Amino acid sequence: MVDKVKVGIIGCGNISDRYIETIRSFRILDLVACADLDIERARAKASSFDIPHGYSVPELLADSQIEIVVNLTIPQAHAEVSLAALRAGKHVHTEKPLGIDIDEGRQILELAEEKGLRVGCAPDTFLGGGLQTARKLIDDGWIGQPVGAMAFLLSSGPDNWHPNPTFFYQQGAGPMMDMGPYYLTALVHLLGPVNQVTGMTRISYPERVIGSGPKFGEVMPVEVPTYVTGLLNFASGPIGTIITSFDGWHSTLPHIEIYGSQGTLQLADPNFFSGPVRLRRAADETWHDIPLSHSDQVTRGMGVADLGHAIRDGRPHRASGALGYHVLDIMLSFEMSMQTGQHISLISQCDQPAPLPTGLLNGMLDG
Numbered sequence: 001m002v003d004k005v006k007v008g009i010i011g012c013g014n015i016s017d018r019y020i021e022t023i024r025s026f027r028i029l030d031l032v033a034c035a036d037l038d039i040e041r042a043r044a045k046a047s048s049f050d051i052p053h054g055y056s057v058p059e060l061l062a063d064s065q066i067e068i069v070v071n072l073t074i075p076q077a078h079a080e081v082s083l084a085a086l087r088a089g090k091h092v093h094t095e096k097p098l099g100i101d102i103d104e105g106r107q108i109l110e111l112a113e114e115k116g117l118r119v120g121c122a123p124d125t126f127l128g129g130g131l132q133t134a135r136k137l138i139d140d141g142w143i144g145q146p147v148g149a150m151a152f153l154l155s156s157g158p159d160n161w162h163p164n165p166t167f168f169y170q171q172g173a174g175p176m177m178d179m180g181p182y183y184l185t186a187l188v189h190l191l192g193p194v195n196q197v198t199g200m201t202r203i204s205y206p207e208r209v210i211g212s213g214p215k216f217g218e219v220m221p222v223e224v225p226t227y228v229t230g231l232l233n234f235a236s237g238p239i240g241t242i243i244t245s246f247d248g249w250h251s252t253l254p255h256i257e258i259y260g261s262q263g264t265l266q267l268a269d270p271n272f273f274s275g276p277v278r279l280r281r282a283a284d285e286t287w288h289d290i291p292l293s294h295s296d297q298v299t300r301g302m303g304v305a306d307l308g309h310a311i312r313d314g315r316p317h318r319a320s321g322a323l324g325y326h327v328l329d330i331m332l333s334f335e336m337s338m339q340t341g342q343h344i345s346l347i348s349q350c351d352q353p354a355p356l357p358t359g360l361l362n363g364m365l366d367g
Helices: 015-024 039-049 057-062 073-087 102-115 129-139 165-169 172-193 300-312 321-340
Strands: 003-009 029-035 052-055 067-069 090-093 119-121 145-152 194-202 208-211 219-221 229-235 240-247 257-261 263-265 277-281 288-290
Touching: 003 015, 003 057, 003 300, 015 029, 015 039, 015 300, 029 039, 029 057, 029 300, 039 052, 052 057, 057 073, 067 073, 067 300, 073 090, 073 102, 090 300, 102 119, 102 321, 119 300, 119 321, 129 172, 129 257, 129 263, 129 277, 145 172, 165 172, 165 219, 172 194, 172 229, 172 240, 172 257, 172 321, 194 321, 229 321
Parallel strands: 003 029, 003 067, 029 052, 067 090, 090 119, 145 240
Antiparallel strands: 145 257, 194 229, 208 219, 229 240, 257 263, 263 277, 277 288
């Protein structure tokens, strides 16, 4: 019999539906409560998904049976909620980013260490079949020695489709803080931690106009860079380039490529768990689609399951707070580099997450 880890969710917005479904698909986890600042919203979510308790936030934190709090609040509240959960003696898995500045991230990790608790941080998409397959190909030597990497995200921004896009242009968001964690976490998973970065950033348009929904036509001020280019010096040797932008319309560039001495890997959008994975070795005349070595039938919340297994088995968890802190440090250092005109040596480090074993049964993350 599996000794299940009891879980409570704080934040009952749209993303919580995916987490609820994933948490319930893993045998190690038992979802017992959800909470929100709006308690009626929490009760409605609990009723809709047959969750035993729809709580206020203080009620959830006071429930002694809950071991992991899943923090699905807005970025500006991530640190406040995570710190409150740690003070209540709970492990935490938080949506990205870990915090909106480096001090918030540091406070979370220091309190967790003081309390003997664990912190996990999204994104966990690197645990999906696409990026796990790519990791196995790199580790098994299919592209030889990695020498470089490229990550690319370009869109026109959420102005024309999101009903309330204002927060995307406030502190803690923008294309790098909002989408960069998927790309940077994938790169650290594939190549290991980064020790130095350089960045160039700009706010291309100081104001944006909401193009849909009830706020159609309203003007939004832009507080954060909307075009960010960064260079990454990986401790293992490769040099990487990342571009994230809300200032363009079309591109033919791939989401991620990894360059090696014997070939190149081309990877799908790291915002998703699946493939495809394409390989072209030095002598190949064309690209080859590689069958996935790991299942891609997962979604948001896989990192919570990995955290649950790690708590029970006494092993490191993969989507860790240290990884989230390292990614936060990278993102903030791009802007610091732009402001100072200097290369920035990072203050953080983390271990490269362990790859998942192959052949896992559905609902399991340890062999």
